Amino acid sequence: GENVEQHPSTLSVQEGDSAVIKCTYSDSASNYFPWYKQELGKGPQLIIDIRSNVGEKKDQRIAVTLNKTAKHFSLHITETQPEDSAVYFCAASIKEYGNKLVFGAGTILRVKS
């Protein structure tokens, strides 16, 4: 079936540095790509999303880029802070499942102060 691959599985950065998480997807019909942040003991929370008619979207310190030709999208966090430490999930809408979301395996981000 269609899937979403996410890398790296863990990422440690120094406070103030940038963090980049990358995802690839297999369904060329996918048109919606959200990113979720999950803090310990909580459910995932949407932090930013992008649609297939847009190449880049930015919201303060976070940005997402999309390359539909290569079928990959990335999350960029600049000026990282300790409160950015969490698990981040990418997802893509997959036509095979009625345009429901298929998630990547997640990235544990640790920001060291």
Next chain:
Amino acid sequence: DAGITQSPRHKVTETGTPVTLRCHQTENHRYMYWYRQDPGHGLRLIHYSYGVKDTDKGEVSDGYSVSRSKTEDFLLTLESATSSQTSVYFCAISVLPFDESGTEAFFGQGTRLTVV
């Protein structure tokens, strides 16, 4: 937090017993989803509902059934629990399907189920 309540929050059950997890929302959102979260797999869709009595299967539906008799409640049932169903289960709600413009999905806090 969006008005989503999952119950129970934690449960330990024995292999072969039936288990029902409940998701209750106060947002009157049409779409509701059940996901399971396992290390190395992220979140995987079990079943979803697009209205009262309207449900469909997700990518990992075997061994699970759902019911939605009211807008606010979406029940997930494991007819005969197995150890492979040990997981954290999340309910999510949305006004429109995830791929619709401007739609955000809101997740509950999860139910940790252990099957021994």
